[in-house]
Amino acid sequence: MTSFQVPGWGYVLMAVGFAAFIALLIAYIVVNRGFKRPVFASPYVLWIIVFTVIPCLLVAYFSFTDPAGNFTLDNFKSFWDANYNTRKGIDPALLQQYQDMGLSLDDLGLGRNPINIDTLVFSLWMAFLCTAICLLLGYPAAHIMADREFRLGPTLVVLFVVPMWMNFLLRTIALMSIMEDGGLINTVLNWLGFGPAKLLNTTAAVQVGMVYNFLPFMVFPIYNVLNKMDYQLSEAAMDLGCNKWKIFYKVTLPLSIPGVVSGITMVFMPAVTTFYISRLLGGGKVQLFGDLIEAKFLSTSLNEWNVGSALSLVMMVLILLSLGLLQKADPKGEGGGII
């Protein structure tokens, strides 16, 4: 019941595994410089198989089985109706007793429960909003940073990179204390006489946290594309009589689309699967789909793992579909394609 706890062995294993991965990667790069032979990719392939392919297969396996290992589609029915597996777990005789008393499943709070779908829709909406805000904030920022005539551009790049040297959790916790009732923003508001505003533990706070964390993933792909763009193209356009707005509209924007596509993917993907940011900034009152899945896996009853896997699979398929659609907009992967 104590509140200070060391991470379990699993985390140590992960840390060591990660260190080993880095070591192997370095070894691979060093070796590969001399002999470019695909055989040296095998450590990485092994890594992918053990830590990516097998876990994905496990998720798929879990989502189509019950805890006893028999094939079932119930976990997907649970996605549609969150109470499906719950009702199955209750002794039918007990349910009958209540029904004999004239109580329906709805009276018992065990009727169809659309929580999973509602939460998924909410998460998609939050992710969409986050991506849109990141694009609106990020494109101009990237454009300014890549502008050759703007001398502070490189400084801005550094300012964007430096916070990323710190773990995102720490940054989010910092955000939490900035937005608290007794935090920085509210202290200033109090001083100005606007009284404390309720900032933390709201949907808006979660959105701010998401935009804050994912903005660099929008800025850098766009910045990369704009930075590499042949400057002479704009000059040629100017020679041919384009004004600044027309250059942007006719030359810069179309050429930067691969970066935008890459940015959208890189923001939308983590945004849909967000969890923990919502817990920290939403005070446990704002639940995203990621939180829902996390709760399933933290539960003690094994059955929940199967349902959690099914929820993950649904989300993976959705993400894959949206990635496929985006890939069409950037077939050559010029924006530093994702997969």
Add this chain to the structure above:
Amino acid sequence: MKKLLALLTLLTLLAAVMPLGALAADEVVNVYNWYDYMDESVFEQFEEETGIHVNKMYFTTNEDMMVQVRVSPGAYDLVFPSDYCVERMISEGMLAEINMDNIPNFVNVEPSLRNADYDPEQKYSVPFMWGTVGILYNTTMVDDPVDSWSILWNEKYADSIFMLDSIRDTLGITLKYLGYSMNSRDLLQLNEAANKLIEQKPIVKAYYVDETKDKMVAGEAALAVVYSGDALYSMELNEDLAYSVPKEGSNIWIDPMVIPATAKNKENAEKLIDFLCRPDIAQKNCEYIWYSSPNAAAIELMGEDYTENPTINPPQDVIDRCEFFHDIPDDFLSVYNSFWTKVKNAK
């Protein structure tokens, strides 16, 4: 080269999973505990007095611990689970019977904390620490008497209440508030409790577990549901805070010591249990952890510091109103889960 790299990976992995106990002395006892839940100088003293080396290992959640004890038989000799887990471990045959003849210091254990519901015959466990769940409140922000759970539903304290982000605890106190058992398996009662919590959600500031302590110290809310240990921590840092166990009753919990059925050094584990029940050692631990001690002789040694503190030493009538958690089987736990999800996802 490929083989070499593969071998290296394997070695790193092996090094990671090798228990520290592999480098053991002749006589050892492998202890599996929560982090920071023991004054570790006690172990040094035990090693000096008995020559038995203590290997320390830690877990983060009861669930982690259960899995580890299952998959590595023989790795642990003395484990500190929560009470309801003991109930499950007993029913799954995971625990060894403790030979009470080897624990002469068991006489020090408070009779009211013996034979608790999770181990009615006191065959498998010995209490280590105990506590309650109650309301921590800021006396400068609350002017009503804090003696009922109903204050958590009082709109006057809107946006100034922290609830526990924990299924059993939060549904449990709500059931208690409604006059039911914390271990209810009545669907109507559970549904009523869930609806009560959904009704309360708009005035709740946040659902926290570990963050509550520090936020209460900082004066971020007027009321919070906390474990008594956390309450003491906060009260030490902020004089305006007070703790109360509501009159409707609450949860009382014991963290017992148990020996897994697969333990390799059972007698050493029993020696350590006996050592931890020794009054001076129990006192040392209690003063370090600052939870309630089940050790009557140690309490006597601590004197008024302990007995005059109602948070750590609640009067008998408070204890009488409290209830232990029972293990709820997986099937029915999903009912709890589904009601809790409903509360957490309510807009």
